[in-house]
Amino acid sequence: MYQLLKQIVSVGIKTEAPPQTDEALRVVSQRLKQEILGMFAGSLAIRHVDAGSCNGCELEIHMLNNPYYNIEGLGIKFVASPRHADLLLVTGPVSRNMEEALKRTYDAVPEPKLVVAVGDCGCSGGIFGESYASCGRIANVIAVDVAVPGCPPTPTALMQGILTAISAAGRNHA
Amino acid sequence: MAFESLSPQLTELPGAVPAWRADASAAELPDICQVVKDQGGRLAALWGTDEQDRGEGYALNLVLAKPEGILWLKSALPVDRLQYPDLSPIFYPAQRMQRAARDLLGIDAEAADRRPWLRHAAWQETDRPLRREAAGATVYDQGGNDYAFVSVIGDGVHEIPVGPVHAGTIEPGHFRFSIVGEKVLRLEEHLGYTHKGVDKRFQGMALAEGAKLAGRVSGDSTVAYAWAFSMAAESIAGVTPPERALWLRALMLERERVANHLGDLGYLGNDGGLAFGLAQFMRLKEDVLRLNEKLFGHRYLMDRIVPGGVACDLARGGIEAIVAECGALEREVRLLKDIYDDHPGLQDRFLTCGRLTPNTASKLGVIGLAGRASSQAWDARAQAAPAPYDVLGVRMKTHKNGDVAARVIMRFDEIFESLRLIRAVTERIAPGEIALPLASAPAGRMGLGWIEGWRGESMVALDLDANGSIRSCHAHDPSWQNWPALAFAVNGNIVPDFPLINKSFNLSYSGCDL
Incomplete structure (x- = not known):
């Protein structure tokens, strides 16, 4: 126990400042009202869905919780059920074998809900494209709010995407 | 022969x-x-x-x-x-x-x-x-999707269906547990959810593009697959990459192994109830990834191995940075290993949990890290030993207990061995070319690539057409062999130990769904 506590103290706090939002990642203008976004800003529940990725994006999603990025420190946490989630973080491409599971997961998330598509495959189908086995990008199967490219996108880019999804800046006031 | x-x-x-x-x-x-x-x-x-x-x-x-x-x-x-x-x-x-x-x-x-x-x-x-x-x-x-699971019948037996969307940040697959009380009587796996048509996708691709696709068969083993693919292409073309390229490949493969093992050790601690382990090991993994980014321009080293050699040379000062990192990692991992070893709660979860006996492992043909934790002495770096591993001399370790604890010890052992290999590479690597062009190969030639990634051996079998583009290509992941073994290891354990046992194997879905 002494070694363990000593290690915690000697490592210290590694957490870095979160990135700024990036409106360029937005696929559609912000649909949610200011009041709702205000609630999400302090407490956002994310359900991750791997809809057929190569598992590269999952590696970086895991890293969001390491002490450097410490996404939970921003009130953003990953939950075990879509029914507990505000936002779906979806990696792709969507394999045809996962198409129905993705749609059902999306339907299980209560409104108001947001979707962030992750990675080059999630944004465009990537190197796997569309085929007998792949539906291609996430937006071909469910509605996407924000898309984060990269192969895989860095944890910083993922945080940017998630923070952009809950930012009011992209609201279309027209 | x-x-x-x-x-x-x-x-x-x-x-x-x-x-x-x-x-x-x-x-x-x-x-x-x-x-x-x-x-x-x-x-x-x-x-x-x-x-x-x-x-x-x-x-x-x-x-x-x-x-x-x-x-x-x-x-x-x-x-x-x-x-x-x-x-x-x-x-x-x-x-x-x-x-x-x-x-x-x-x-x-x-x-x-x-x-x-x-x-x-x-x-x-x-x-x-x-x-x-x-x-x-x-x-x-669309066809129907009513998979006929084997049902277990008896007093008090019931089923727990899990997936394809799992509770954690992991790949999709379906597990059907037949249980009585908390005890698992049978686990049946139904995979294939991430099938992306990779074999079909390979057809007609140029070699450079094929190497990229191979590097995305299973993202966590991108270095292993890119190397296996390149090895197959080089076999066909009759080209041996320059010595420096081979050293750099070994450096990257061992860094991939270290990064993955660090992450797994963190999650194994976490699944055993020690969140401290996750925070500490993920910090170390992040450090490794950041140095990858700095030295090679990609955190996971994707697309850094290409047919004919490697795509980027080590930046100035890179060797010194790697040697310094080896020292720091060795020190920290030893300290964390002592904490894991001395933690009664953690060892209680690890020991005898998810046991795969050497006898069962041998019958099932289990390979890679999980195999070595059950006395299956296979390591393509030590046996087939492609250059530069023939010079490096990998010291393969095995354990016979085959439980979660053995698979944890394997990871510690292999991190220390990889750090030794990385140091050996930094001592031997000399300036030189990093890639050779692949001349067009005669049609009908076939090549094999075979390299021990962190999970086990990655294999690529390649066949080129008359234009030098891919006629057919098949990538094989060690998870094919090891998934059935997980079902055996889980038998007789309680359901709440499944996540820990599963993590101790950490198999790829994408790698064998293809």
């Missing part, structure tokens, strides 16, 4: 690993497999190819492995005779691979299990998406 006692005419494949090619009739296969098995060999991969572009119907491909080398057997199946003998009585892992080949190509081992494997609802039983006449872009009419 490893396979000289076999009857077929062997052709040696040039390249980095001792590999041979042979043709055999379907009827001869059981005898050949039995001989290889009796000599201590095993099945490394099985898949089907469409040879109609050469007027030869279809073919069943087998790769058999012995410590001294590998043999690629091709068995022609004429269009009017697509059946071949079921090889799973000899080699257990053949089962799912045979079912996958049937789903994609219609070649049939006539095994007792008639259920599909990769085919869920995206195409129907009569469709053959991997055949050459089938356009890759075809979208088939």
Whole structure:
């Protein structure tokens, strides 16, 4: 126990400042009202869905919780059920074998809900494209709010995407 | 020669690993497999190819492995005779691979299990998406998706269905537990959810693009696959990459191993109730990834290994940074290992949990890290030893307990060994070229790539057409062999230990769903 506590103290706090939002990642203008976004800003529940990725994006999603990025420190946490989630973080491409599971997961998330598509495959189908086995990008199967490219996108880019999804800046006031 | 006692005419494949090619009739296969098995060999991969572009119907491909080398057997199946003998009585892992080949190509081992494997609802039983006449872009009419799980019947037995969408940040797959109380009587796995049509996608690609796709068969093993693919391409072209490129490849592969093992050790601590372990090991992993980014320009080293060599050289000061990192990692990991070893709660979860005995592991043909934790002494770096591992001399370790604790110890052992290898590379690497161009290879040539990634051996079998683009390519992940073993390891354990046992194997879904 002494070694363990000593290690915690000697490592210290590694957490870095979160990135700024990036409106360029937005696929559609912000649909949610200011009041709702205000609630999400302090407490956002994310359900991750791997809809057929190569598992590269999952590696970086895991890293969001390491002490450097410490996404939970921003009130953003990953939950075990879509029914507990505000936002779906979806990696792709969507394999045809996962198409129905993705749609059902999306339907299980209560409104108001947001979707962030992750990675080059999630944004465009990537190197796997569309085929007998792949539906291609996430937006071909469910509605996407924000898309984060990269192969895989860095944890910083993922945080940017998630923070952009809950930012009011992209609201279309027209 | 490893396979000289076999009857077929062997052709040696040039390249980095001792590999041979042979043709055999379907009827001869059981005898050949039995001989290889009796000599201590095993099945490394099985898949089907469409040879109609050469007027030869279809073919069943087998790769058999012995410590001294590998043999690629091709068995022609004429269009009017697509059946071949079921090889799973000899080699257990053949089962799912045979079912996958049937789903994609219609070649049939006539095994007792008639259920599909990769085919869920995206195409129907009569469709053959991997055949050459089938356009890759075809979208088939949806079939039904009512997979016939084996049901366990008895007093108080019930089922827990899990997935394909799991509770954590992991890949999709379905697990069907039959349990009584909390005790698992049977686990049945249903995978194939991430099937992306990789074999079909490879067809017609240029080598450079193929290397990128190979690097995305299983993202966590991108270095291993890119190396295996490049090795296969270099075998065909008769090119040996420059020495510096080989050193850099080994450096990258060992860094991939260290990064993955660090992450796994963190999650194993976390799943055992010690969140401290997750925070500490993920910090160390992040440090490794950041140095990758700084030195090689990519956190996971994707697309850094290319046919002919490597895509980027080590930046100035890189060697010093790596040596310094090795020292820091060695110190920190030893400290964390002491904390893990001395933590009664954690050891209580690890010890005897998810035990895979050496006997069962041997029968199932388990390989890679999970195999070595159950006395299965296979490591392609130590045995086939492609350059520069022939010079480095990997010290393979094995453990016999086969429980979660053994798979944890394997990871610690292998981190320390990888750090030793990385240091050895930094002492030997000399300035020089980092890539050679691959001259166009004669048509009809085939090449194998074979390298021990962090999870186990990654294999790529490559066949080029007359233009030098890919005629067919198949990547094989060690998870094919090891997934069935997970079901055995879980038996008799309680359901809440499943996440821990599963994590201790940490198998790839994408790698074998392809």
